[in-house]
Amino acid sequence: MQRSTESRREFIKSAAVGTLATLSLPTIIPAHAFGANDRIRVAVIGVNGRGKDHIQGFSKQKDVEVVTLCDVDSNVLQERANEFEKKYNRKVQTVGDLRQVYDDKNIDAVSIATPNHWHALAAIWACQAGKDVYVEKPGAHNIYEGRKLVEAAHRYNRIVQHGVQLRSSVAIQEAIQHLRDGLIGNVYMARGLVYKWRPDIGNQGKSSVPSELNWNLWQGPAQEKEFSKNYVHYNWHWFWDYGNGDIGNQGIHETDLCMWGLNVGLPEEITSGGGKFLWKDCKETPETLTSTYKYPKEGKIIQFEVRPWMTNKEDGVEIGNLFYGDKGYMVINGYDDYKTFLGKERTPGPARKAGGDHYANFIECVRSRDKSKQNGPVETAHLSSGIAHLGNIAYRLGRTLHFDPKNEVFVGDKEANQMLTRKYRAPFIVPEKV
Secondary structure (H helix, E strand, O other): OOOOHHHHHHHHHHHHHHHHHHHOOOOOOOHHHHOHHHOEEEEEEOOOOHHHHHHHHHHOOOOEEEEEEEOOEHHHHHHHHHHHHHHHOOOOEEEOOHHHHHHOOOOOEEEEOOOHHHHHHHHHHHHHOOOEEEEOOOOOOOHHHHHHHHHHHHHOOOOEEEOOHHHHOHHHHHHHHHHHOOOOOOEEEEEEEEEOOOOOOOOOOEOOOOOOEOHHHHHOOOOOOOOEOOOOOOHHHHOOOOOOOHHHOOHHHHHHHHHHHHOOOOOOEEEEEEEOOOOOOOOOOOOEEEEEEEEOOOOEEEEEEEEOOOOOOEOOEOEEEEEEEOOEEEEEEOOOEEEEEEOOOOEEEEEEEOOOOHHHHHHHHHHHOOHHHOOOOHHHHHHHHHHHHHHHHHHHHOOOEEEEOOOOEEOOOHHHHHOOOOOOEOOEOOOOOO
16 A cells, blocks of 8 residues: 555654653553553564564463564465464454554554564554554664664654563573673673574576565565565575675674673674675675674674584584683573583583563563563664674675764765665655654
């Protein structure tokens, strides 16, 4: 559905009115605030991959109802609706255009699991429509979008939860507290590891658009190009217009944990190198990538490794993090498991394995309107995504970059600064003023 300029203006105006109402809500939300039986009504946007987990995650929450599924592929949408009806013994509404979701006043929150290039704009539109947001990682496709998403969340007073679910792990929260308390001493370095099995995707070339796919809407903010089966449905991760490589895919969990553990924001110096050494396929992003982020004022450094195929593990870790201090080191394996090793003899220290529920944390904050309780606040959507984008920019330009974290620009580097944003395609434009 195309939205006229006039109707869009009315849309924003009505969203602003809704925001004022939200700002005046008392701390304890009255029962009628979320409709009958105090139920929070959720729509899931993008239901092919991670969206399946979103449906399940929200469906098991108390007094939460998944009421709408949205996807630009009608076959995927129908398949998911059939599965939903079979599993939950009720029908769910289906729509093909996310703007229909935002027009629906009965929807309280949206859960976004689209390709990366849609995340920020979909979340910003949701904020403008007065809806709370759970958005998959990375929260933004570039630095500019991340900052605009933060601004939108605050302007419209929305709960925006970033899908870095390890932040809700009881074990990882305990691990971070150990770092803060000095268990391994002065923590000067973090290392992020992403060793995933990424095969040759070949090159299927251009072809006609499948009848079930709204290709224009799928491309959204990206510049229009011919359809290829290499893009849809998963391998878009390896093309710059839509994805960010594995450092901006799986790696966001680990970049987030690196920054959280070191208690730092965006870096001042970035070096990144790698390339494609295994397959002669049509991927644009590097298969292998080594990135280094320096914090000279804080005396800290982040190292990040992406490897796609045969590799050793590091202390048993393929996906995870290592933290180094002057009294020991910490190993975080996956999303819910940490171990520590102390002193020169690497004596085993505190360790734990325990998970958490990131969806439940989001719902709790939607009810209370208390952003301080969020485990994955909107700032993580910007910063943990942002550091990955900085690494990709350094890789693509092939040189060390110097960055001003306060103003979020590169120092004296026009070419690098042009890569902080992208050229958008109307009407899918991330606005300067959200």
